[in-house]
Amino acid sequence: MITIRDVHKRYSEHDVLNGIDLDIPHAATVTVIGPSGSGKSTLLRVIDVLEHADKGTIDFGDGPVDLATRDKTTIRDIRSRIGFVFQNYNLFANKTALQNVTEPLIYAQGKSRKEAETIGREQLDRVGLADFADRYPSTLSGGQQQRVGIARAIAAKPELLLLDEPTSALDPEMVGGVLEVIRQLASDGMTMLMVTHEMRFAREASDHVVFFEHGSIVEQGSASDIFDHPSQPRTAEFLQSFA
């Protein structure tokens, strides 16, 4: 189990995260849903220390680590245990699909180029892009670019994979292929914390669903608890907007 405790983040006068506690069981998919601007991306970014929390901890099972830390070694250690899939892929435009996957392995993990390329090809194969290793992002569809983004995020075998609306920038016909890759990761036992607006997918693929609003958890439970029997009127109202 990965535990996240009492995470706070404020921007100037604006409280964005108001003491978030989350439990992410090993090999589970935990999905965060909620309105735009509610702090979902900030939560993921703070967990990966792309932003500093004001307060809060993450515990991968070997003791709590301070998410407000400025210590570079600690930050590197947290990041080395997490993979991040961005909404807009964040690929390097001037590097091939393979280089996008291998570069972090070489520069952050200190692997040899040869070893990184072996891993990179395996991971591209895993997301169905074995034949696209030498292509540049601009020659790939959005769905293919996001699958490169996923291959990059999982290449270092993270203990936790964070996905921030991985399909929201895609044309509708590209969404299915990316969701299929995520489904496969779940069945391979990846531990995931995902933000999505794909309610059908959230319902089908999540072990646990969290409804988030104004930087706080309104309610959480199984997919059936949240989608079929929400206990909070705000959850029901939010879900209605997708019906």
Ligand code: ADP
């Ligand atoms: P969501 O992902 O749920 O749409 P975000 O986490 O992106 O929400 O944003 C939550 C709130 O925090 C918004 O009001 C947003 O304007 C604010 N915010 C996010 N990032 C920053 C930042 N770097 N500086 C100031 N405000 C920010």
Ligand code: MG
């Ligand atoms: Mg967001």
